[in-house]
Amino acid sequence: AQTVTQSQPEMSVQEAETVTLSCTYDTSESDYYLFWYKQPPSRQMILVIRQEAYKQQNATENRFSVNFQKAAKSFSLKISDSQLGDAAMYFCAYRRGNTDKLIFGTGTRLQVFP
Amino acid sequence: GAGVSQSPSNKVTEKGKDVELRCDPISGHTALYWYRQSLGQGLEFLIYFQGNSAPDKSGLPSDRFSAERTGGSVSTLTIQRTQQEDSAVYLCASSLMIYNEQFFGPGTRLTVL
Numbered sequence: 357a358q359t360v361t362q363s364q365p366e367m368s369v370q371e372a373e374t375v376t377l378s379c380t381y382d383t384s385e386s387d388y389y390l391f392w393y394k395q396p397p398s399r400q401m402i403l404v405i406r407q408e409a410y411k412q413q414n415a416t417e418n419r420f421s422v423n424f425q426k427a428a429k430s431f432s433l434k435i436s437d438s439q440l441g442d443a444a445m446y447f448c449a450y451r452r453g454n455t456d457k458l459i460f461g462t463g464t465r466l467q468v469f470p
Numbered sequence: 471g472a473g474v475s476q477s478p479s480n481k482v483t484e485k486g487k488d489v490e491l492r493c494d495p496i497s498g499h500t501a502l503y504w505y506r507q508s509l510g511q512g513l514e515f516l517i518y519f520q521g522n523s524a525p526d527k528s529g530l531p532s533d534r535f536s537a538e539r540t541g542g543s544v545s546t547l548t549i550q551r552t553q554q555e556d557s558a559v560y561l562c563a564s565s566l567m568i569y570n571e572q573f574f575g576p577g578t579r580l581t582v583l
Contacts, residue, residue, distance in 0.1 A: 360512070399559060400473075401513075401574035447512055456501065456520070456569060457529070460512030 358383045360450050362461035369438045370469050376423075377433045377464045379448030387453030390424065390431045395445040395463070404446070407431065409453075435466075443468045472496065474575035476562050482581045483552055491547045491578045495564030502545050503572060504537055507559040516560075519545065520567075552582045 359382045369375035381390070392404040407415045407424050415422050419439075423432045435442055448461040475494045483489050495502050500521045505513040515529040519539045530536070534552075539545040549556055559579050563572040 362512075399561070399577040399579075401561065401563070403571055406571075449513075456503070456518055456565075457515045457526070458503075458505075458513070458572065459515070460505075462510065462512045 358385070358450055358452065358459050360448050360459050360461040362448055362464050364464045365462075366465045366467070368467040368469060369435070371438055371440060373438055374434060374436045375438055375466065377435075377446050377448075377466065379431045379433070379461055381429050381431065381448070381450050383429070383450065383452070385452050389451045389453070390422075391449040391451070391458070392420070392422070392433045393447045393449060395447060397444075401447070405433070438468050440468050440470065442466060474562055474564050474573055476560075476575040476578050478578060479576065480579045480581070482583065484583050485554060486551055488548065488550045489552055489580065491549075491560050491580070493545045493547070493562030493575060495543065495545070495562070496573055498566065499564035499573075500542070500567050501565045501570070502539055503563040504545070504547050505561045505563065507561060507577070509558070513561060516547070549580075552580075554582050556580060557582045
């Protein structure tokens, strides 16, 4: 069975600094997708970034980028120039290529200090 | 346009009562998902509808849980004889079609006393 592990329950960062959130996953599949979702206090999950396993290039979306290490089954999220609005729960998620179910980690709560 | 909406936003019920949670997906989205988020946990998949196909119910934790989707749009998640362990946030998501990005609603926080 596929599993997603986020080993950092909480992280904090100073505004304008950079922070990296860790995620590891376990799968025997070769076709899969990885995601980072943000959940602010409003509870609404927002897709931050996605990575296709077959792509070697790391995905980037503005201040958000990932470090995808396929052999190590690691998928970390880097937030550059952190802003107060980045404070939220961040969830790493996995989806096998031929299914539509997302498997989530337990989340990392990110605090941003001014 | 309007996003995924869920009602009620919060629901408090007594153990043993039945509850219904509603999800209105984004118009035109053919796929609809239900997830459960227990305190301190990630999201757990419950059930998924795609068009007119039979739903994937593999994530439902017990036969007290059921869901339907009427007319390919609105969905209702029903929990019968609620238990305290059912207390959680229930999130609904929809996507244009399978394998597309899932857009989430704000969830319903269910508290079973």
